[in-house]
Every structure is written in structure tokens, then in C-alpha cells.
Amino acid sequence: MDVPKSAAPTGGNGAVPRPRLEDVATRVGMSTASVSLVLRNAPGPSERTRQRVLKAVAELGYRPDRTASLLASRRSRLLGVMVNIHSPFHAELVEHLHTAAEEVGYDLVLSTQTRTRDEHTAIGTLLAFRSEALILLGPVAPADALAALDRKTPVVAVGRRIADAALDVVRTADEDGIGQVVDHLVELGHREIAYVDGGRGVIATDRRHGYRTAMRRHGLDEHIRVLPGDITEEAGERAAQHLLDSGPPPTAVVAYNDQSAIGVLAAFGRAGIAVPGTVSVAGYDDNALSRLDCFDLTTVSQNAEEQARHAVTAAVERLDGGRTAPREIVLPPRLIVRGTTRTPSRVSGT
Known part of the structure; x- marks a missing residue:
């Protein structure tokens, strides 16, 4: 029995084989190299x-075999991202990182930090998956350790x-961002302004210093009050x-x-x-929760989308552009005034 010419060929088990690049080339009467140029938009x-x-x-119904292509080029085109699973802001950063990476032909592999999974383990996983560069969100490792890692694999530290x-x-x-919050509260008439700390680490240190500096700038040294805390809701409740x-x-x-x-x-x-x-209350990050009507939280935007774009650009410049000198990009934070701050209802100290 003849097989109709329009029917697709089948394998020995009756399954229709996946169309290959050669099949596309045959259909249009071109070389596979020329077809590949079109598919890569070259x-x-x-x-x-x-x-x-x-x-x-x-x-x-042809779909490029990305795995085979990467193996042939000996490149993974993967950017490894370390993310703290408990941070809504990190989740927002990852979403923008995906978009920025896809625009330049890269993909992401994620490795998480949890209460029981530390930074060292998370980075090890990213390297095991052949990440060509690492984008570390809020890393806490010593600077010399990060520099040593960068000498082996390009590293972009985000947020720190x-x-x-x-x-x-x-x-x-970060110092300027917290300073903007204090300035806003002082302009409203507040003097007794307490600060819930973020724990250890460079980011927490910078924000704490920004609070102290702003309070002193307004002559409010005697009202400086720093309460122990960390990154969690529970820490805020305790404070x-x-x-x-x-x-x-x-x-x-x-x-x-x-x-x-x-x-x-x-x-x-x-x-x-x-x-x-x-009591007026303000936060920092402008994460998705802060924008909900039930919170309507005054906060500071770090512009997650712009940070993500710069991070991917920095990684790709190292991988494809030949740049070797390190670069620091410092973006200006922006105060977002919402419904949790207003003029105080009582005079300070009463």
C-alpha cells in the first residue's frame, strides 16, 4: 500500500519523527546554514x-533543538540567579531578569536561599548547571570571596x-533611600521616628546608617531609636x-x-x-504587597525592572562583549508616598 505523499513519515513505532533543520532546508531549497541564519535572526x-x-x-511544525545547539557551541547561555525564597522583592527582580535575559538570547537557572539552604550551596548549584555568569541577589559573602568567584565565573552582585x-x-x-523616608516624615511634623533594623549585612548596615544620618541632619539625635529586626514580617511584629x-x-x-x-x-x-x-509607618522596596489596597504602604522604590536590565547587560558584556574591568551602577531610589504616613496627631514627647 502506497503512503500518500502528504502524509508525514513515521518511525518504526508509528510515532511521527520531530522535523529537523534539514527538513526545513529541503522544503525551501536552501542550505541548513542559511536557514539557521534566518532562525537566529542574523x-x-x-x-x-x-x-x-x-x-x-x-x-x-519545526522547533529548534536548543539543547543540541548549545552542546554544539559548548555554551549553555544560562545566567545563574541566586534568590532568597522569602523575599517578594527578589521574586519581582527574577521576573524582570527573565524578560531582560530572553531579549538577548539567554535563559535563567534559579537557585534558592532558604532558612536551611545557605548562599554557598545555592551558588554551587548554579555552577553545577553550567551557568555562564552569576547574578547574585543581595549576597552576604565577604567581598574577597565574591571577587575570587568572579575570577572564575563573571559575577554581578545586585542590591549590595x-x-x-x-x-x-x-x-x-540605600542610605539616600532611607534618608528620603526620614525627610518625608520630618516634613510632616514627626520627631519621634523609630527604625526597625534589618539585621546583619552590608545592606542592613547602609540603611541603618542612612536612618541615623538623616535623624542627625534634622537635629533629632535624642530621638534616634533602632530596634532589632530582620527581613521578615515576624521581626516587624516583634519590634x-x-x-x-x-x-x-x-x-x-x-x-x-x-x-x-x-x-x-x-x-x-x-x-x-x-x-x-x-502612628505613621513606612517600608522599603516597593514590593507587590506594599501596593495592595489593604496595606497602601509608603515605601521606597528600588526600580526592580531597571536593576534587572542593568544586571543582565553587565553579565552579557562580560560574556560576549569582552569587557573585563568591573563596573558599579548606583541607581537613585524614589520615595513612594501612600496611605500609611501623615501629619502626627500628637506633639512629639506628649
Whole structure:
């Protein structure tokens, strides 16, 4: 029995074999190299040729075998990203990193930090997956350790200041960001402004220093009050409860990040403390939760999309552009005023 010419060939088990690049080339009467140029959107082929190839691709149902292509070139075209699974801001960064990477022909492989999985393990996983460059979100490793890693694989540190950086850094000016929050509260009339700390690490240190510097700039040295904390909602709740247990709360609280600020809001809400009626509250990051109507949190935007774009660009410049000298990109933070801050309802100290 003859097989109709229009029928697709089948393998020995009856399955239709996957169309190959050679099948597309045969259909349009071109070499596989020329077809490959069209599929990679490379310069050379005319617009008419491109349309012929794309039509054949659609008719045959051809899908490029990315794995085989990468193996042939001995490149993975993967950017390894370390992300803290508990950070909504990191999740937003990853979304923008995906978009930026895809635009330049790269993909991401993610490795997470958790309460039981440290930074060293997360980075090891990224290297095991043949990541060509590493984009580390908020790394805490010593600067010399990161520099040593960069000598083996290009590293971009996102969000963290690294003194005399021997690797690429993309961050916002954290001290200035916290300073903008304090300035805003002082302009509203606040004097008793407490700060919920972010724990150890360079980012937390910079934001804490920004709070102290801004308070002193406004002559509020005697009102400086730093409460222990970390990156979590629970830390914000503990800090707020401590304020409530210590007497009348301050008229304003600034938290290390939005998660901690949301914890402050939760504790004040349970205690019947009106925000912003009795206490104004502000966070940092402008993550997705801060924008919800139920929180409507005054915060500081780090411009996640721009950070992601610069991070991918820095990595690709090292991989494909031949750049070797490290570069630091410092983006200006931006205060976002929402519904959790207003003029204080009582005079400071009463």
C-alpha cells in the first residue's frame, strides 16, 4: 500500500519523527546554514527569504533543538540567579531578569536561599548547571570571596554595596533611600521616628546608617531609636510589640523593608493603634504587597525592572562583549508616598 505523499513519515513505532533543520532546508531549497541564519535572526538573508523559511517552519511544525545547539557551541547561555525564597522583592527582580535575559538570547537557572539552604550551596548549584555568569541577589559573602568567584565565573552582585568592588555591582543608594523616608516624615511634623533594623549585612548596615544620618541632619539625635529586626514580617511584629510594651509608641516607624513594615502594621492593628492616625509607618522596596489596597504602604522604590536590565547587560558584556574591568551602577531610589504616613496627631514627647 502506497503512503500518500502528504502524509508525514513515521518511525518504526508509528510515532511521527520531530522535523529537523534539514527538513526545513529541503522544503525551501536552501542550505541548513542559511536557514539557521534566518532562525537566529542574523543579518544576511533577504526579507523574502526570511518569509519563505518561516512559512516552511510553520508548515512543518519545526522547533529548534536548543539543547543540541548549545552542546554544539559548548555554551549553555544560562545566567545563574541566586534568590532568597522569602523575599517578594527578589521574586519581582527574577521576573524582570527573565524578560531582560530572553531579549538577548539567554535563559535563567534559579537557585534558592532558604532558612536551611545557605548562599554557598545555592551558588554551587548554579555552577553545577553550567551557568555562564552569576547574578547574585543581595549576597552576604565577604567581598574577597565574591571577587575570587568572579575570577572564575563573571559575577554581578545586585542590591549590595561592595567597597572597592572587584566585580560588577548593580544597586540603589540605600542610605539616600532611607534618608528620603526620614525627610518625608520630618516634613510632616514627626520627631519621634523609630527604625526597625534589618539585621546583619552590608545592606542592613547602609540603611541603618542612612536612618541615623538623616535623624542627625534634622537635629533629632535624642530621638534616634533602632530596634532589632530582620527581613521578615515576624521581626516587624516583634519590634512593634516592643514599642507598645515600652509605653506610648513613637509617632512614626520606618522599617528595613516592606515585609517588616507589614509586620509592624499587623501588630499595631491587633493592638488597636490606628495607622496613620496614631502612628505613621513606612517600608522599603516597593514590593507587590506594599501596593495592595489593604496595606497602601509608603515605601521606597528600588526600580526592580531597571536593576534587572542593568544586571543582565553587565553579565552579557562580560560574556560576549569582552569587557573585563568591573563596573558599579548606583541607581537613585524614589520615595513612594501612600496611605500609611501623615501629619502626627500628637506633639512629639506628649
